[in-house]
Structure formats: structure tokens, C-alpha cells
Amino acid sequence: MSNVSSKRRSARGTTPVPDTVSVAVSLAAPPDEPLAGCGCAASNAASDGAPRKAVAVDAGAKERNRKRLRRIEGQVRGLQKMVDDDRYCADILTQIASVHEALRAVGRELMRNHLKHCATAAIRQGPKEAEGMYDELVAMIYRTAR
Numbered sequence: 001m002s003n004v005s006s007k008r009r010s011a012r013g014t015t016p017v018p019d020t021v022s023v024a025v026s027l028a029a030p031p032d033e034p035l036a037g038c039g040c041a042a043s044n045a046a047s048d049g050a051p052r053k054a055v056a057v058d059a060g061a062k063e064r065n066r067k068r069l070r071r072i073e074g075q076v077r078g079l080q081k082m083v084d085d086d087r088y089c090a091d092i093l094t095q096i097a098s099v100h101e102a103l104r105a106v107g108r109e110l111m112r113n114h115l116k117h118c119a120t121a122a123i124r125q126g127p128k129e130a131e132g133m134y135d136e137l138v139a140m141i142y143r144t145a146r
Contacts, residue, residue: 056117065106072102107144114140 076099082092115137122133 054113054118055121057113058116061109061113065109068102068106068109072099072106075099075102111140111144 075095079092079095079099082095119133119137123130
């Protein structure tokens with residue numbers, strides 16, 4: 001899989017979709033203030049460009065997500081074949097809905113891990129870090145609820 005970047009496009013057309021780091025940076029603190037630290041080291045990612053790392057990841061959850069993502073990858077390849085084979089539109093749309101739900105399941109698992117480990121660690125660090133995490137969580141919930 002390729003790295004996600006600000007070159008992604010929205011589903012509706014040509015509007016660029018910002019990457020997660022820039023969203024967290026823009027929502028967590030005004031541009032003239034440093035980003036509040038979080039359990040995921042978001043402040044490090046904002047300052048030196050290094051990818052953020054989770055505080056902790058449950059090994060079982062990670063393996064479940066890896067299996068789900070491999071299954072989803074196969075479903076997407078199947079969708080490509082269905083389009084190439086001029087399959088019935090309703091059948092393709094049904095499979096697309098299945099992929100959406102599978103991705104939502106991965107998202108739920110990741111959200112749980114983020115709340116359990118990363119958010120908890122940031123909130124325990126103190127008020128400044130907690131405020132940054134609250135902003136990040138609100139933005140993340142808003143993005144995933146669409």
C-alpha cells in the first residue's frame with residue numbers, strides 16, 4: 001500500500017483531502033502555538049516530519065486488522081474484475097457496500113485502540129496534552145461519522 005498524502009482527492013472530485021497529520025496540527029492548536037503533545041507523539045510528527053507511532057497496539061487487534069485488510073484488498077481486486085467483466089451494476093454496488101463495512105470494522109478497532117492507549121496516555125500527561133487530544137478526538141470522530 002502507498003503512503004497517504006495530501007495529494008489524495010475527495011470522492012466528489014478534485015478537492016484535495018488533507019493528510020491526517022495536517023488535520024491534527026490544524027485542529028489541535030492555532031498556527032502560532034506549538035501542538036500539544038499526545039500519547040501518539042503528534043508533536044514530534046508535526047515538527048520533524050517523522051511518522052507518528054501508537055503508544056501501544058494490542059497484538060491480537062493488529063493481527064485481526066491485518067487479516068481484515070488483506071481480505072478487503074482481495075475484495076477490491078474482485079471489484080476491479082467485476083467492472084472489467086461488465087457485471088451488473090447492482091451486484092458491484094452490493095460488493096462496494098461490503099468493502100465499506102469491512103473498512104468501518106477496521107476503523108472501529110483502530111478507534112478503540114486509539115482511545116484505550118493513545119488518548120488515555122495524552123490525557124494523563126496533563127491539561128495541555130489533554131486539550132490537544134480532545135481536539136484530535138473531536139476532529140477524528142467528525143471525519144469518521146460522515
